[in-house]
Amino acid sequence: MRLPPQHPLRPALPPDWPEPEALGFGQYLGPYLAEAQHRDDGGWAAPSLTPRTAAPVAVACGAVQYGLSVFEGLKAFRAADGSIHLFRPLAHARRLQASARRLGLPEPPEELFLLLCRLAVEVHAEYVPPHGRGSLYLRPTLFADEEGLGLRPATRHRLSIAVTACSDPPLKALRLWAEPELIRAAPGGLGAAKTGANYAAGLGGLRRAQARGYDDVVWLDAFTHTQLGEAGTMNLFVQIGDEVVTPPLDGTILAGVTRDCVIQLLREGGVRVTEMALGLDDLAAAESAGLLGTAFGTGTAARIARIVSIGDGVREIRFRDTVLAASLAAELKSIQSGDTARHAAWRETVSISTG
Ligand SMILES: Cc1ncc(COP(=O)(O)O)c(C=O)c1O
Numbered sequence: 001m002r003l004p005p006q007h008p009l010r011p012a013l014p015p016d017w018p019e020p021e022a023l024g025f026g027q028y029l030g031p032y033l034a035e036a037q038h039r040d041d042g043g044w045a046a047p048s049l050t051p052r053t054a055a056p057v058a059v060a061c062g063a064v065q066y067g068l069s070v071f072e073g074l075k076a077f078r079a080a081d082g083s084i085h086l087f088r089p090l091a092h093a094r095r096l097q098a099s100a101r102r103l104g105l106p107e108p109p110e111e112l113f114l115l116l117c118r119l120a121v122e123v124h125a126e127y128v129p130p131h132g133r134g135s136l137y138l139r140p141t142l143f144a145d146e147e148g149l150g151l152r153p154a155t156r157h158r159l160s161i162a163v164t165a166c167s168d169p170p171l172k173a174l175r176l177w178a179e180p181e182l183i184r185a186a187p188g189g190l191g192a193a194k195t196g197a198n199y200a201a202g203l204g205g206l207r208r209a210q211a212r213g214y215d216d217v218v219w220l221d222a223f224t225h226t227q228l229g230e231a232g233t234m235n236l237f238v239q240i241g242d243e244v245v246t247p248p249l250d251g252t253i254l255a256g257v258t259r260d261c262v263i264q265l266l267r268e269g270g271v272r273v274t275e276m277a278l279g280l281d282d283l284a285a286a287e288s289a290g291l292l293g294t295a296f297g298t299g300t301a302a303r304i305a306r307i308v309s310i311g312d313g314v315r316e317i318r319f320r321d322t323v324l325a326a327s328l329a330a331e332l333k334s335i336q337s338g339d340t341a342r343h344a345a346w347r348e349t350v351s352i353s354t355g
Contacts, residue, residue: 013126020133023167025301030127030136030163034120038106040155047116049123052162062144062154069143070099070195073300074257075135076121076350078128079338085347086138087336089117091257096140098255099193105142108159113140114348120161121350127165132337134167137301171329172305173321174297176218176231177209178280178312184229184252186222191229191252198254202232216297218310220280221252228278231297234305235259236278239293239324240286243272258298258332261346265331283310283317292317296325304329 011031018028033052037045062068074092078084093113100107120138121128128136140161144154182205185191190198205217218236221227228236228247235256237246244266249255266273286292295307306325309318334340338347 020129025166028165030124034116034161038157058147060147071141072096085349102193125352174215176310177214178218179205183222184219226279234297234299238295241291248275294322295319
């Protein structure tokens with residue numbers, strides 16, 4: 001794949017670019033968007049590159065007015081030999097299609113998604129941090145960019161990939177607030193779609209959690225406010241006795257790609273993983289019986305974050321600090337960095353042209 005002729009140069013890093021460890025997440029954006037337009041009467045147009053700050057978005061479009069927008073978040077890593085690979089891009093392509101279906105947006109073909117991801121990485125090859133010191137996060141966004149204020153499905157959409165160079169997240173130990181009043185999703189709603197409405201609905205809960213001194217929120221089910229769903233941007237896992245339990249994909253939580261990796265890695269390591277409803281009372285009972293082990297959250301941005309405790313204003317359920325989260329984090333990092341031959345199929349190499 002070659003860069004489009006109007007952008008023959010791969011931009012170098014700006015002179016004041018920070019060290020990888022100081023990038024954090026989401027602030028250091030690449031200068032281009034890899035994009036493709038969709039018209040109901042013409043299908044998908046050929047991919048192109050647009051300078052990010054010149055990309056037009058109309059205020060009166062369906063994405064801004066009615067939230068007609070879905071997105072993905074995936075990462076590219078640099079291997080020890082300097083080559084660059086995307087991590088599980090096909091899984092992200094399929095989840096974007098599922099999100100698009102739920103909102104009635106056109107589903108980008110997998111090949112187009114992969115082509116745009118490769119283009120975004122190739123043009124920003126200099127922005128991918130060195131091996132083992134961070135990643136390039138890709139944010140594919142599919143949105144209705146047609147102007148018009150009437151409430152109706154749009155006929156024109158754009159799939160646009162922005163990138164941001166980021167540090168490896170620190171191994172955090174989180175205290176989570178089980179939100180007793182607000183809900184994020186209900187059966188039949190948007191919970192399983194990666195769409196802005198879920199995050200808009202979630203920010204109020206995050207504020208309430210932080211006001212109480214917690215790091216993040218755990219969303220509970222909409223009816224009984226007792227069953228665990230997911231955290232703000234992470235799926236949840238809890239060790240109880242000799243098994244690891246994670247809430248099921250019941251349509252109210254995101255089907256995390258990291259969740260899927262972790263389930264596979266645990267099972268390969270001989271650990272029993274059960275996808276089942278998990279209530280706060282179940283956790284409290286396991287704690288009293290001395291069966292409660294460690295707990296952790298999983299996500300592309302956070303990777304694996306240990307959970308110290310979950311509180312709901314009445315009780316504080318405390319998890320043990322075992323090696324499980326740290327060893328899974330190390331295992332995942334070695335696979336993502338390309339340091340092991342294991343799960344090589346999860347890595348999709350991006351060829352970077354030199355001419
Ligand atoms: C609400 C929510 N749940 C779970 C996840 C974890 O999903 P993944 O592992 O695919 O990043 C994310 C992050 O994308 C998220 O935003």
